[in-house]
Amino acid sequence: MKYNFDKVIDRSNNYSAKYDELESKFGRKDLCSMWVADMDFESPKPVIDAIKARAEQGIFGYTSRTDSYYDAFTGWYKRRYDWDIKRELIANSPGVVTSLSVLMKEFTKAGDKIIVQTPVYYPFLNVVKDNGRQLVLNPLKNIDGDYVMDYEDLKKKIDNKVKYLILCNPHNPVGRVWTKKELIKLGNICIENNITVISDEIHGELVYGENKYTPFASISEEFRKNSIICLSATKTFNIAGLQDSFVVFPNKKTYEQFKGFLDILGIKRNNCFSLVAVETAFRHGEEWLKQLLEYLEGNCRFIIDYCKKNIPSIKPNKPQGTYLVWLDCRDLGLDDESLNDFMINKAKIALDEGRWFGEEGKGYTRINIACPRTTLEEGLTRIGKAVEEYL
Ligand SMILES: Cc1ncc(COP(=O)(O)O)c(C=O)c1O
Structure with a gap:
């Protein structure tokens, strides 16, 4: 249509x-x-139709995430990027910003430093500061309007207190779709310095022309093990009001820790419309x-x-x-x-x-x-x- x-x-x-x-x-x-x-x-249209059909059922009780919902999500990334996401390492949260904040709160301690690449989506700055962690800025280089990462500055800013780098892949607000080569260079610096990459990939599907989104964890097994990936259908399909997002963890321990924290808050389930909307978007969008x-x-x-x-x-x-x-x-x-x-x-x-x-x-x-x-x-x-x- x-x-x-x-x-x-x-x-x-x-x-x-x-x-x-x-x-x-x-x-x-x-x-x-x-x-x-x-x-x-x-x-x-398939998303709107699926939500209407769900509304017609007239029962809006507690929900359960089905295999079919997760298959739609993992199938999308397998089909489009040949990226195998392990089902047992996927957690859900109401939103990417929630996930980032929980990661700061649960995975870091007072005194830890977190690197972000400014100018950047401002909640990155807030989740670090609001959780009482130290922000380390690694500004992008602006070369006549073209932005690139400043690896030399990054290396200078690293010390043993730096635990995480929050990457915006692709980058809001400068619109860069980081190339695989750029990500490899960044990822290697992080591995060498024991810094885990938290990659916010919410804009991953919104890329133009020849530019290619590279899921950070899909680059290599080494990168997968050293990253936490935040994903969501909400930006791509304009369903942010339904509040659902995914976090892909490198291992069961980190997955359990994240999920455990949300469980304590009683954040365990999706709203019923988000489940059908997200599944339908990944299958038919x-x-x-x-x-x-x-x-x-x-x-x-x-x-x-x-x-x-x-x-x-x-x-x-x-x-x-x-x-x-x-x-x-x-x-x-x-x-x-x-x-x-x-x-x-x-x-x-x-x-x-x-x-x-x-x-x-x-x-x-x-x-x-x-x-x-x-x-x-x-x-x-x-x-x-x-x-x-x-x-
Ligand atoms: C880079 C980035 N991350 C996260 C979000 C918001 O995600 P959520 O609504 O899932 O918290 C946005 C929204 O603009 C964004 O640009």
Whole structure:
């Protein structure tokens, strides 16, 4: 079937964070909402149908995760990446951020250091700090808008207190899809220094063109044993509100420790809709995903062309993956407070502020382009007009 990603959907009765939290988060309601990372598109039709059918059953009691649910998950990664995920090493959690936080709390102790590569998805910074661990920053190198890992800096930052590195693979917000070669180089440094890699691969399926997502643990047995992988269908298929994610552990001991902690909190089961939605997405979502990626790639081209022609003082990166575009606004010459105020009160657009992602995000802002092209155009027109008036 042909999906229509141009369809504009009113999310006002959608209980959506993206729209309902505009006033509390940005101080006004009349904003074009392009911040939090979910999509303004309907999920794949088979997913919607499966949820409807489940709702029709009318009984929403306690759930049990079936073999079929796990087979759908492992089958996806086997089929697409030839990656064998061992069933007995898969844990579930309501979300990737929950998993990261539990990993910090349960797997590290006071004084341990954790490396992150800024600018990066800000909950990485928060889960380390909020759990009382020491954050070590290994900023990415920005070479005229192309971001690469800084291995020399990484080596310098390592000491025997560093226990984990949290990797964003692919990377939010800079849109890099790390190559196998880059991951091998990083992974080897971590192995040499007894640092376990926690790889957040939630954006793994959202990659464009020739770029290839490499599941970190699929690289080699050595890498598998030295990593914990966070995965989820929620970003790919726009079902974040259903709250389900997976963690793939290297051994039974770590799996049990994680699962044991969630058990103590009473987090043992999925909600019933997430089970059918996730299973159906992994079994029948591929065609939708293919069409989605074509549309998103079109949006990437659109924003780049638009800015070049109409807002040359704002420079978008060209994402290799993710539906998040990193806008370099430094030519506007505004400090962070003023840039934030400019986007909200002059352009009337809600974006993720660059500084949330770390020091290196100053002068930047992040726009979510997973929306119909007309919405994207509206957002860019607003920014363009405000910039014209300002300059
Ligand atoms: C890199 C990354 N990890 C995790 C999440 C959120 O995951 P969850 O909703 O499963 O906590 C996001 C959402 O934007 C993300 O970009």
